[in-house]
Amino acid sequence: MMKEPIFDVAHLAHIExxxxxxxxxVWFFKEILGMEESHRQGDSVYMRAYEDFYHHTLIITQNEEAGLGHVAWRATSPQALERRVLEIEATGYGTGWIEGDVGHGPAYQFTTPDGHKMEILWEVEYFKPNEEQATPLLNRPQKRPRRGVPVRRLDHVNVLAKETNKNVEFLENALGFKVRERILNDDNTDVAAWLSSNSLVHEVAIMGDALAEKGRLHHICYWYGYPQHLMDVSELLVEHGYKIEAGPGKHGVSQAYFLYVIEPGGNRVELFGDTGYQVFDPDWKTVEWKGKDLEHAIIWYGSNLPQEFFEYGTPVRKKAAAPIK
Amino acid sequence: MMKEPIFDVAHLAHIExxxxxxxxxVWFFKEILGMEESHRQGDSVYMRAYEDFYHHTLIITQNEEAGLGHVAWRATSPQALERRVLEIEATGYGTGWIEGDVGHGPAYQFTTPDGHKMEILWEVEYFKPNEEQATPLLNRPQKRPRRGVPVRRLDHVNVLAKETNKNVEFLENALGFKVRERILNDDNTDVAAWLSSNSLVHEVAIMGDALAEKGRLHHICYWYGYPQHLMDVSELLVEHGYKIEAGPGKHGVSQAYFLYVIEPGGNRVELFGDTGYQVFDPDWKTVEWKGKDLEHAIIWYGSNLPQEFFEYGTPVRKKAAAPIK
Amino acid sequence: MMKEPIFDVAHLAHIExxxxxxxxxVWFFKEILGMEESHRQGDSVYMRAYEDFYHHTLIITQNEEAGLGHVAWRATSPQALERRVLEIEATGYGTGWIEGDVGHGPAYQFTTPDGHKMEILWEVEYFKPNEEQATPLLNRPQKRPRRGVPVRRLDHVNVLAKETNKNVEFLENALGFKVRERILNDDNTDVAAWLSSNSLVHEVAIMGDALAEKGRLHHICYWYGYPQHLMDVSELLVEHGYKIEAGPGKHGVSQAYFLYVIEPGGNRVELFGDTGYQVFDPDWKTVEWKGKDLEHAIIWYGSNLPQEFFEYGTPVRKKAAAPIK
Amino acid sequence: MMKEPIFDVAHLAHIExxxxxxxxxVWFFKEILGMEESHRQGDSVYMRAYEDFYHHTLIITQNEEAGLGHVAWRATSPQALERRVLEIEATGYGTGWIEGDVGHGPAYQFTTPDGHKMEILWEVEYFKPNEEQATPLLNRPQKRPRRGVPVRRLDHVNVLAKETNKNVEFLENALGFKVRERILNDDNTDVAAWLSSNSLVHEVAIMGDALAEKGRLHHICYWYGYPQHLMDVSELLVEHGYKIEAGPGKHGVSQAYFLYVIEPGGNRVELFGDTGYQVFDPDWKTVEWKGKDLEHAIIWYGSNLPQEFFEYGTPVRKKAAAPIK
Structure with a gap:
């Protein structure tokens, strides 16, 4: 009999x-993407989209170089949290508990094999609107902002790894993620994989780092859900001199209607203009793209991706003289 | 410590x-909504939307009166199926196993307390495209049809019940559904409740039957995900003389961008034009609408609902002289 | 041989x-509809949408009662202006030249037979963006604002008249407007007519005043061109407590995707979410709606119009005890 | 005093x-773009979009090579037709009257200086729907088709010319077109120009032929008006193996939301997803793009244009060894 799926990770809680x-x-996320500032402390500014229910989903921390601070996952219960901690500890990638941080309670910290910092937690603080922010739409945490073209919620994170497979297996085994889609080399090793713990096609993607670096960020993604909003925000981005790297266009993988922009700190941000498709089938067979099928994997239609898309990550590193493919 | 959530129901598999x-x-679902005919057998025609992965999601069966045949849920594993069957049996609403049917394996049948026929199953047959239907988009089961304004997948079912609470509790306790939103009377009894087993705001809704009938269907819903498609299909509906009961408009509850139409057999069909919002929070507090908040619960903006919306269901019954509110 | 069409009126220049x-x-037009304030003088504030090329398209003037100040038409040339002035003078509805006003040169003033104040002019002042407003999109007068859901340009004006036909004929004969569509009573008298001097289906509509008043305003209309923007602005309108009278929905007449809202001063404002259709045929046969066809004239699909839509105008007047139909 | 504008050409009537x-x-235009076949005669098939009012707007004629047959303009009156014929005759590019053809009456034929065949006419035959095609939407000539993603009307034609300026001046002087936008070389000679006789930004564009050929077609364009439809038709195009050359994306020039595809005969077809902007100002100053501004002229955002876009036209010619820029 098949092994039962693991339901211990609920979703992506926040990204630093x-x-x-x-x-x-902060100006970019606030004035162009319409996000809200929740809090400031030390070198960090805490932000959220207007349909994010928690205290924050994004932390922007001062640092000499751009890059990924950490990624936080919420467990589906205190018991699920305990189970995952045991599994992570067994892998040797655990780094231990913290008592809590701004907006959440105790969190267990770990890294991926590639070194991306992550944590898993249960207790969260919910956002509470002030009088002006309060909305009569009870399933929305606050009014839609009147600034920019406001994103609705955090969607996913995409990281680069020196070695894709090892990291994918770590997320599958220690955290219970399912691989929804993958791009394969001819020898069936992973080029990239898209994983989720819920019905989203992906909450985390892992792509091979073309520069063979470790621990880099490819992009974070906020969600609009309406294709027109990618057109609208493109107007603001071009007129305000921000760099649209690619899009709008539609990926084959995930069916995401995408737009990629570089935020002023240097990190790539994806904006997601529709819902792509969702995976409700509990026995989902990973979609595998290889060989001749690859033609449609990256771009189903619309804007192509420049070469930079496959090399640029944060922290920014130069391409080696003899690039690793 | 909180009780862990149940993850035994994966999603809505099909509706008869x-x-x-x-x-x-069949002409309506095929030529206007762009659905595909999978199979015919006996008095039934089996259909699916082009992004439905299983053999079928809709069965249309010849009957003197319109109404609900049955609703099928897919379990998340064989083990989950066994657990749910034990729970259902314990409620006394179980009616027993069938060996299988067109497109799926063994299913355990039961009714809601109100009498709506349901079943839960694990083994399913997947749709296999013929040569002309095959698409290079590997995460899509077949090409997008060139007929009508094609819906993408089955979304949810909404049933009327003489007594709401009892049925909601049955779905919660026996099947592990979570109540995402509810509309309450002043005495806090349910007027209506929206439940899901996954991140969709609802896969099933239960609304009090204004005529105090039992076991009736309010509507089934197929999903577009793009608001423009509600405009597009409205053109076809009006020009071909179908009755649009309401919409396009946006509900407060579920944030669904909706369109309601009566199909030729008399059943109400909802078409869902965006994604509404989704529930990823494992500790979701049910959104409760009552009193003065109700103003925005049904209609957030757009088309109002006619009185008929609150009384008409299938099978069609006349309103009593002294209507039950 | 047919009489040649008149091309002396170019388009609607501004409305007070x-x-x-x-x-x-002003707050409403600026913060919700994203319009720009151009100037203030005396009791008036001058505004424009971000794709309006002239100094202003809207003047909001302090007055005890809401209503229409005046409507200004731009001629297609100085010669065309002279020709129209002669024709208007001949009707007896001319009231004479003014030397100029904020944002434009000499204008010839007149009224419709019903008493709506209008003017026709040639010389206009163009909007000049400041450094922050300047955009690299050379065919756009300024950057798209980051406030609200910004409308793009002035579209049309709709006035109520005690006697429709007489006013329609005045616009046809003295100004050269063409009647694109009309709604007729059974005796073929006009209920309402939609007229334009260019390819827009209408720049001015005249509807019979259900209260038999003279000179009232039904609504002014600004244009979005994208259906999604009606959804987006609806969010802001509902959350900020503005009254959406009707929409989004699609008219049969003009095929306009509409939204009607009452601005804080009491005037009705239409927001236009697509392009409807356009009239390029120089020999266009007026579309006539009467009898059984009327069912689809007002609403093609979507939100219905409340009774108020047919009675409310500015200045606000009470319905007579015995309403004139 | 300024010379009055000429209003003798009403609009683009049809293209062969x-x-x-x-x-x-024909299959492509019918099954993918949802167009209707009006007539067949000799080597030609006559087609129209569902909101085209005339008998046809497209003629597809069998020929060894792809390319432009002819372009037909409708005059604004019989008198306007006479005036234009006199002007064209004076240029020496007139080729004489024909008595009429399928769907229209007498037409005066001529060529551009570059050799593109054109005609101007007054009498047209209107499309009459059969019973099944008839729609209750009286301003629409027929029901929206249920096939493909149906285009709504013919929009414009774009031709390549060996020498841009001479052809632009011919259209200005002989026909009264106005130049709405132009791209200029550093020496202020035209690279390309966009012209119209009505409020559309362009009904005809003339671009310098990179291969220095004469009389070639760059593309014809049909109009959707809704951005979503470019996404929808892209799905059909990719799944059916048609080549999308570029798009969806937004041009700076004309603000058109575009998609370019090569039809099976080899001709490029543009599909227009919004309204761009319109020119109502009778004293419009031509927008001129040159030098550093050019960066935003071709692509405002979205898909880039491949090199092929600037060289490929029909009939297809090879690039010379030493290409003329």
């Missing part, structure tokens, strides 16, 4: 990114 | 509706 | 509305 | 294209 230009990054 | 005009119903 | 709450009106 | 694969071309 590093920025050498925190104020410019 | 009754139609006194099967061929006209 | 009266508001008893100028600051609240 | 040549196809070496007529049946495949």
């Amino acid at each position: 990114i590093y920025s050498p230009k925190v104020e410019e990054s | 509706i009754y139609s006194p005009k099967v061929e006209e119903s | 509305i009266y508001s008893p709450k100028v600051e609240e009106s | 294209i040549y196809s070496p694969k007529v049946e495949e071309s």
